[in-house]
Amino acid sequence: MDSTKKYIGVIGASSCPPEIYKLAEEVGSEIARAEATLICGGLGGVMEAVCKGAKEQGGITIGILPGVNKHEANPYVDFPVPTGLGEGRNVLIVRSADVLIAISGGYGTLSEVGFALRLGKPLVSLGSWDVSDEILKAETPKQAVNLALTQLKKLEYV
Amino acid sequence: MDSTKKYIGVIGASSCPPEIYKLAEEVGSEIARAEATLICGGLGGVMEAVCKGAKEQGGITIGILPGVNKHEANPYVDFPVPTGLGEGRNVLIVRSADVLIAISGGYGTLSEVGFALRLGKPLVSLGSWDVSDEILKAETPKQAVNLALTQLKKLEYV
Amino acid sequence: MDSTKKYIGVIGASSCPPEIYKLAEEVGSEIARAEATLICGGLGGVMEAVCKGAKEQGGITIGILPGVNKHEANPYVDFPVPTGLGEGRNVLIVRSADVLIAISGGYGTLSEVGFALRLGKPLVSLGSWDVSDEILKAETPKQAVNLALTQLKKLEYV
Amino acid sequence: MDSTKKYIGVIGASSCPPEIYKLAEEVGSEIARAEATLICGGLGGVMEAVCKGAKEQGGITIGILPGVNKHEANPYVDFPVPTGLGEGRNVLIVRSADVLIAISGGYGTLSEVGFALRLGKPLVSLGSWDVSDEILKAETPKQAVNLALTQLKKLEYV
Structure with missing residues (x-):
């Protein structure tokens, strides 16, 4: 697997309790x-936590930001992309990701869940919105990523 | 109420069974x-039906289109806005609307429901996604529009 | 000509001297x-002036706004579309217009001139950027609109 | 200089003669x-050439794509971002870049030159659009990058 070409998108709220973090x-x-690349919204909360975890293991992180300033990215984003599109950037995260993992999350996450299902992107939920049978449910972080990797492998054979 | 300044957004799928139409x-x-202005995604299904109904009563209709060609609008759209943003145009419908009515709907509608809740826009559901206590539930078209109008009036006093 | 389907886009700066206004x-x-519909960026300066002139003659005006608030539109905009895309909304004005008239203008206008030429939209200049032989030059407002109307008629036969 | 945080944007046409390549x-x-990161539109022509040159020297390349498919990126793009915004993605390249270099280029490049000037991004021209005194002119690739680096250093002290 070429790590720079496989993106796992992670979606979740910009603030969250410690256990979700x-x-x-x-x-x-x-x-x-x-060795997959992480793509997310680049801000705080779940987005910061997932980038932090990735960097602790030497991973690569991309943050698609709502504002116009790179410096609004959390400190664990390697490649910030300030879009200036506001919430409109949510669709870009979903488009860029090959598979997505939703972690808990609020209404912004719900918009991304809707886009993922609409665009036919495989979607794993870790305690997130339960709105479709097409969403794969995970109980643990490890299981969530394993489910995502299984979906990535399927895409390779398409 | 200045009809040209009050937008009721209607969201729903681009194909639908006759009873939903x-x-x-x-x-x-x-x-x-x-005398409110209708704003929607401008395509078929629920979008076409709601524009048709509005035009039958002499209303005004705006269609925010995903593609680059005005002619993809349904024939009941007065003012098509071809965005070329694809599904990314969903957020524009929600931003432009003062209140929203969701009718039935699929995953694209779900993304719009997420945006409406995220952006704090009053949202009425007529048999659509039941994902939040903040969504106002309606049983009939008349009740849905009445609920929307009540929300519009509240906005005038803000 | 169906007035609601033919858009003349006008591009120009958000502040301008009285003679340009x-x-x-x-x-x-x-x-x-x-009896064409005017579409523009909906803000002040050239955008306000062109909307004001259109309303004085009973025309219809659409404003594609950069921000998230309808009320940033100038008072002569009938149908504001708040996009929240910032300068990114410039491409929407060009996409929506059937033909464009550039009046004087700064760097934002230049981005729109680039898009118009890139997307093959007929473009009339009234004292605006002189960057291509494909731009039609006008000396007066009447001549500018006449040139635009001639281009609109050509499009009808395509 | 933290290489992952400093983006030099390169703009130019998607097809070009061999000498421009x-x-x-x-x-x-x-x-x-x-050791700066390259950001560009990710397609062919000038975009492919600049990515190829960067990869030959072990650099990092980001491609902000107009379409929805990562695979439309040229083979030298490390991190493709498929936006689905069409030409609307041009503003994202300009927003993300700290400084920009325009190489030759057509009308799409002109829209980006307009955005760069509008958003106050330092802009170096290597045989590209000569539309403003604010554009820094370079005669050679080395001089173009040196001018860009000088601008980057100034930004660090702001």
């Missing part, structure tokens, strides 16, 4: 260990 | 009778 | 007299 | 030698 951090670490 | 048409007629 | 106002009036 | 390739190599 810890889960997201573990998801990020697992993504990095699998 | 009829419901959407009635919603459009009620919006026009209330 | 007057020119733009006349362009707006001519557009309305020709 | 060679110039762009040298620009890419110089960017990589300076």
Whole structure:
């Protein structure tokens, strides 16, 4: 697998309680260990935690930002992309990702869940919106990333 | 109420069964009778039905299109806005609307429901996604538009 | 000609000296007299002037706004579309217009001139950027709108 | 300088004659030698050449794509970002870049030149659009990158 070409997108809220932060951090670490690239919204909360976890394991992180300033990215984003599109950037995260993992999350995450399902992107939920049978449910960070990797492998044979 | 400044957004799928089409048409007629402007995604299905209903009552309709060609709008759109943003145009419909009515709907509608809730736009559901207590539930087209109008009036006093 | 389907886009700076404001106002009036719909960026300066001129003659005006608030539109915009895309909204004005008239203008206008030429939209200049032989040059507001109307007629036969 | 945080944007046409291709390739190599990250539109022509040159020197390349498919990126793009925004993605390249180098180029490049000037991004021209005194003119690839690096250093002290 060419790590720079396989993106796992992670979606979740920009603020979260410590236990969700810890889960997201573990998801990020697992993504990095699998040598996939992490793409997310680049801000705080779940987005920061997953980037932090990825960087702790030497992974690569991309942050698609709503604003016009790179410096709004959390400190664990390697490649910030300031779009100036506001919430409109949500669709870019979904488009760029090959598979997505939703972690908990609020209404912004719900818009991304809608886009993922609409665009036919495989979507794994770790305690996130339960709105479709097409969403793969995971109980742990490791299981979430494993499900995502299985989906990535399927895409390679298409 | 200045009809040209009050937008009721209607969101729903681009194809739908006849009974949903009829419901959407009635919603459009009620919006026009209330002298509000209709804004939607401008394509077929629920979008076409609601525009048709509005035009039957002399209303005004705006269609925010995903593609680059005005002619992809349904024939009941007065003012098509071809964006070339694909699904990314969903956020523009939500941003432009003062209140929204979701009619039935698929995953694209879900992304718009997420945006409406995220951006704090009042949202009425007529048999659409039941994902939040913040969504106002309606049983009939008339009730849906009445709920939307009540929300519009509240906005005038802000 | 179906007035609601033919858009003349006008591009120009959000602040301008009185003599340019007057020119733009006349362009707006001519557009309305020709029963075409005006589409522009919806803000001040040239955009306000052209909308004002159009409304004085009973025309219809659409404003594609950079921000998220309808109320940033100038008072002569009938149908504001708040995009939240910032300068990214420039491409939407060009995409939506059937033909464009550039009046004087700064760097934002230059980006729109580039898009118009790139997307093959007929472009008339009234004292604006002189960067291509494909741009039609006008000396007066009336001549600018006449050139635009001639281009619109050609499009009808395509 | 933190290489992952400093983006030099390169703008130019998606097809170009061999002599321009060679110039762009040298620009890419110089960017990589300076340990800056290259950001561009990710397609062919000048975009491919500059990515190729950067990769030959071990640099990092980001491609902000107009379409929805990562695979439309040229083979020298490390991190493709498929936006689905069409030409609307041009503003994202300009927003993301700290400084820009325009190489030759057509009308799409002109829209980006307009955005760069509008958004106050330092802009170096290597045989590209000569539309403003604010554009820094370069005669050679090395000089173009040196001018860009000088601008980057100024930004660090702001």
